[in-house]
Amino acid sequence: MIHETAYVEGTVGAGTRVWHFSHIMEGAVVGNNCNIGQNVFIGRNVRVGSNVKIQNNVSVYEGITLEDGVFCGPSCVFTNVKFPRSDKPTNDYIPTLVKKGATIGANATIVCGVTIGENAFVGAGAVVTKDVPDNTVVVGNPAAAI
Numbered sequence: 001m002i003h004e005t006a007y008v009e010g011t012v013g014a015g016t017r018v019w020h021f022s023h024i025m026e027g028a029v030v031g032n033n034c035n036i037g038q039n040v041f042i043g044r045n046v047r048v049g050s051n052v053k054i055q056n057n058v059s060v061y062e063g064i065t066l067e068d069g070v071f072c073g074p075s076c077v078f079t080n081v082k083f084p085r086s087d088k089p090t091n092d093y094i095p096t097l098v099k100k101g102a103t104i105g106a107n108a109t110i111v112c113g114v115t116i117g118e119n120a121f122v123g124a125g126a127v128v129t130k131d132v133p134d135n136t137v138v139v140g141n142p143a144a145a146i
Contacts, residue, residue, distance in 0.1 A: 010042065013050060031068065043080075049100070063093030063112065070098050073106035073124065080112045099134070108143075 002008055002018045010028030012018060022040040024030060030042065031050030041059040042048065049068035054060065058072050061080040066072070080093040094112040098104070102116045105124035116122065120132045123139035132138050136145050 006036075010046075019056075037074075055106070061093070064096045064098070066098045067100040067102075069101040071103040073104055073108065075107050076104045077107075077109045078112070079110070082112060102132075 003020050005020050006018045006022045008018060008024045009026040010024040010030065012024065012030045013032035015033040016030055016036065018024065018036045020038040022036050022038065024042045025044045027045040028042045030036065030048040031052065033050055034048060034052045036054050037056040039057050040054050043060060043062040045062050046060050047065045049066060049070065051068055052066050052070045054072045055074040057075045059078065060066065061078055063080040064078050078096060081090055082094055096110060096112050097115045099116060099118040101119040104110065104122045105126065107124055108122045108126045108128065110128045114128055114131050116132045117134035117136060119135045121137045122128055122132065122143060126139050126143040127141040128138065128143045138145050
């Protein structure tokens with residue numbers, strides 16, 4: 001199911017739902033049985049696994065990979081450039097990997113270049129600036145294990 005207001009240029013797997021005003025760019029691949037919420041942007045060449053839930057108002061920029069079973073809470077934020085400047089645009093994106101089964105809470109910020117481990121849990125509002133090990137819960141700014 002792709003809502004009539006969504007714009008899909010990339011590839012979307014079987015059983016995936018794409019809701020209102022979402023945009024999936026050319027070259028992006030979204031797996032099977034995903035739920036792409038309202039007002040979601042998925043950038044060029046992004047890879048999204050199967051059974052992924054991306055809640056409303058999330059932008060997944062080029063350089064980011066979400067493996068199977070990832071949950072992205074409402075309005076969580078990903079970056080893909082370490083030192084962005086409006087007068088010096090770049091296509092030199094720093095990769096970010098979110099591994100299988102990881103959860104990212106609402107309004108969390110994921111700074112580019114990190115890996116979030118399998119089944120890790122990033123608390124709501126956390127700011128992730130370094131790798132999160134498998135099966136670890138992190139909260140706060142900067143995010144730290146609890």
